[in-house]
Amino acid sequence: MTELNLIIKGLTLGTHTTPWDLKVLLFKGATSARRNVVMQAINNGEFGELIEDRLSFVGKLYNVLNVYLTIGKSEKTVISYLEQVWIFYNWINDNDMSSTEETIINDFKKWTEYLLSRVNFTKDLAKMTAYKRASTIARLITKA
DSSP: TOOOOBBBSSOOOOOTTOOGGGGGGGSGGGGOHHHHHHHHHHTTTTSSSSGGGHHHHHHHHHHHHHHHHTTTTHHHHHHHHHHHHHHHHHHHHHOOOOOOOOTTTHHHHHHHHHHHHHHIIIIISSSHHHEEEEEHHHHHHHHH
């Protein structure tokens, strides 16, 4: 299964830019690693086995992001979406959520509650930042 290709195509890459590979989302904890070294770590087995239950949703997410690029959404917007997905999956991994196609909506609801607690109690996240993060992920889940 390591030959699985979920690299987002159509993004302009500089000489020192690492491609966005959604395969990272299929390994617990991999989104917390730097993107320029994570694939080598995955190939070395540092993040364990691929979580096959995540494959269906991640595949749909991959298709949505590629369609966005195909229809002309700006690369900056798509990269912003990818950054939000990485933040979301960091939380999913930190909280042992399964993030399968069947559970992604409940996982998302729990994440939005976490964002609200950061806004209202911890006060380390601005309301607008929480709103933008949640609305971006909600839009991607809906499209997938």
